[in-house]
Amino acid sequence: MSVRFSLRQLEFFVAVADAGSLSAGAERCGASQAGVSLAIRDLERHLGVQLLTRRRAKGAVLTEAGTRVLLDARRLLGSADDLQAIASATTNEISGTLAVGCYVTLAPFVIPPVLDGFARRHPALDVRVTEGAADEMHGALLDGRCELAFLYDNDDVTGLSSVPVRTSRPYLILAADHPLAERESIRLAEVADDPLIMFDVPSAANAAQMLAEVGLTPRIRHLSSNIEVVRCLVARGVGYSILVQRWPTDLSFEGRPVVSRPIADPTRERRAVLAWPARTRLTRRAQALVDFAAETSV
Structure with a gap:
């Protein structure tokens, strides 16, 4: 036809x-x-x-x-772009434009290596990353605005395929002078009476729920969607917090020390994934990012 x-x-x-x-x-x-x-x-x-x-x-x-x-129109245009890039390439270089989404709380951990290491590996490829909430990134994948997106696997991944890129467990952060700061691990019951500074975003470990599951009632002192506000308040000794992604520094935004300690109680892993629409053949440029993520665990 x-x-x-x-x-x-x-x-x-x-x-x-x-x-x-x-x-x-x-x-x-x-x-x-x-x-x-x-x-x-x-x-x-x-x-x-x-x-x-x-x-x-x-x-x-x-x-x-x-x-x-x-969505299919976007896919056809993407495939045409891929074909043109392959035909015009003098080597096996990957070119064209790759639109990538990223859930905002994962952004500090995955965007720098993508726009640095991956982009340098494929200098002819124009990598464009958009940050947003989980539902926004999910929608961007399904309507074709993004070819790939970094999400958590317990977010809504209906209609998506994915590969894991990093795994984390919830952990406690305390002020450096907290009485439990020298302990190797801490049970939730040992901090439950302290004020809780709660990182209030969907991707964060739900500290209140974690405490409730072991029969404890949290004393929420402050909720913030800004992780640096949470870390600053903890560093000042206002309370403790529970986070998922490991911050690369033990200093708050204000330069005050914090300590990170494992939770002795059983906790559920959180997996970050690189996702794309199910039953979609990945373009060469998208497959290159999947391979890079698997290789480097961005």
């Missing part, structure tokens, strides 16, 4: 879907609004479905069919 639509038409459709209007999509593509509108109508005619609902002064909105087609 002959294909009756073009990659250019798909490019126009994706641009309008991303920009939210025909005029903005046309500007992104360096084309006229009339030309973009005509190309998309022709695409709709050949596909036999309406992809966009045009609303005066309200832009263009994806129809149900348009939402279904959008």
Whole structure:
């Protein structure tokens, strides 16, 4: 069966879907609004479905069919980009653009090696990383805005395939002069009466829940979604906290010392993964990042 639509038409459709209007999509593509509108109508005619609902002064909105087609349109454009990069490469170098998502609390641990080590290994590849909440990154994968994303495996990974990249266990942080600071490991019951400085993001170990599971009631002193605020308060002796990812320094943002100690009680591992839409063939550039992550445990 002959294909009756073009990659250019798909490019126009994706641009309008991303920009939210025909005029903005046309500007992104360096084309006229009339030309973009005509190309998309022709695409709709050949596909036999309406992809966009045009609303005066309200832009263009994806129809149900348009939402279904959008991901595959992105995949086709990505594959075409991959093919062009392979054809034009004089060696086995990987080129093109790789869009990567990253859950924001993982960003300090994975973005530097990706934009440094991985990018230097593939200098012809344009690596673009977007940070956001877990649901935002999940959505970016499913609608094709990102080829890959770094997430936690207990976040919503419905419809995704993944490989593990790093594993962590929850641990305690205390002020350097805390009475238990010299201990090799600490039971939760030994700190439960102290004020809890709670790192309040979905990816963090839920300290209150962990305490409740062993029959303890937390005394929450402060909740913060900023990990440096948590570490500063702990360093000042305001309370203790429970974190997941190991910070590379024993100093708070203010330069005060903190100590990290294992939790003696049984705890669940947290795994960070590199994920992509299930049943999707990875492009060469995406596979290269998967291989790099497995090799380096970013």
